[in-house]
Amino acid sequence: MKVFDLRCGQGHIFEGWFGSEADYRNQQQRGLLQCPLCGDEEITKGLSAPRLNLGAVAPHAAKTTEAPAAVATLPDSAPEKLRAMQAAWLQLSRQLAQGSEDVGTRFTEQALAMHRGEQEEKPIRGQATPAQARELLEEGVPVLPLALPKVSGETLQ
Structure with a gap:
């Protein structure tokens, strides 16, 4: 692998x-x-x-009392904090995707219908143009633009 x-x-x-x-x-x-x-x-x-299994002791080295040689690895190409933030965002986006219904391009229509009491309120997500998002905000609909990854609703192996 x-x-x-x-x-x-x-x-x-x-x-x-x-x-x-x-x-x-x-x-x-x-x-x-x-x-x-x-x-x-x-x-x-x-x-x-590469991961090298350096924990094994050679048969002739087992008889000596020398300290093992120091081993160095290459530093990560990204800071650990960045990796942690990326992982947290992916986890949050999955939770948002799993806790809401994807209504696709019908987002504006359904958000307005729920806001006006024409449809039962439920958590939804979907696509809206900038003009549609502005329209929703002007109507008083609480919306939040999010760039959710395509794989938010999927399980990665």
Whole structure:
């Protein structure tokens, strides 16, 4: 199993697990790779440090009392705080997606109907143009524009 650090065109960094380097290239060529945070399909592979099992002691070394040699790894290509923020945003976007109904392009129509009491209120999400969002806000409809990743409602393996 190969674990690669991947980066989208927006700069989000995430891991991808592949059976081999060829499997990664094949999926990339077929357009199957997508950023789990923003849905961007412009994916590049970053530097990835291989995991080496250095915990085993060679038979001849077991008899000596020397301290093991220091081992260094390459620093992460992204600060840990950025990774934590990305993970938190992905978790929140999944919760929002799972706790609301996707009404697609009917968002404006349904939000107005609920606001006017013509339809039972429920949490919804969908698409609206900037002009439609302005119309909703002017009507007093509480809306919040969010850039939810396409995979928010899906389980990633």
